[in-house]
Amino acid sequence: MSLRFNHTKANGAAFRAMMAxxxxxxxxxxxxxxYELIKLRASQINGCAYCLEMHAKDMLKLGDHSDRILLLSVWREVPHLYTDKERAVIELTEAVTQISHQGVPDVLYHKVREFVSESEYMDLIMAVNTINSWNRIAISTGMFPGCFDAK
Structure with a gap:
């Protein structure tokens, strides 16, 4: 596997837009x-190894979340590891990431809205869209864990 090109250098304007x-x-x-759970779950679904490694490390910096990281792909089977709000947002992340499957069903929308305002709901959608965009950039340019490390 090899990095196709460094997207940060190939198109600075596009990179700055993503950073914004x-x-x-x-x-x-x-x-x-x-926020890290959103990034991790979307990256799992999209198969983005680069983002999975990065955000798992970022989440570990926030505390001992090893079990939550390791079991995120099966979050429905381990309800004790995630709060009700986290579970709702993880489910929303899955729905938005796989939007063509069934959209965001009303029942899920209302479940998430039990925990957040309309404005916060939009912030969550923006977070999911952002990591999905990063995943697509990383996968399309051939990024993988360690691809920017000095040789």
Whole structure:
């Protein structure tokens, strides 16, 4: 596997646009653990190894979340590891990431809205869209864990 090209250098304007989106999402989802769970679950679904490694490490910096990281792909089977709000947002992340499957059903929308306002719901959607965009950039350019490490 090899990196096709460094997207940060190939098109600075596109990179800056993505960074602006990241800065917005990162500053509006104030629960940083929840933000990392969104990034991890979307990256699992999309198969983005680069982002999985990065966000697992980022989440570990927030505390001992090893079990939550390791079991995220089977979150429905381990309800004790995730709060009701986290479970709702993880499910929303899955629905938005796989939007063509069934959209976001009303029951899921209302479940998430039990925990967040309309404005916060939009912030969550922006966070999910942001990591999905990063995943697509990483996969399309051939990124993998360690691809930017000095040789």
């Amino acid at each position: 989106l990241e800065e917005y999402a990162g500053s509006h989802v104030t629960d940083k653990v929840l």
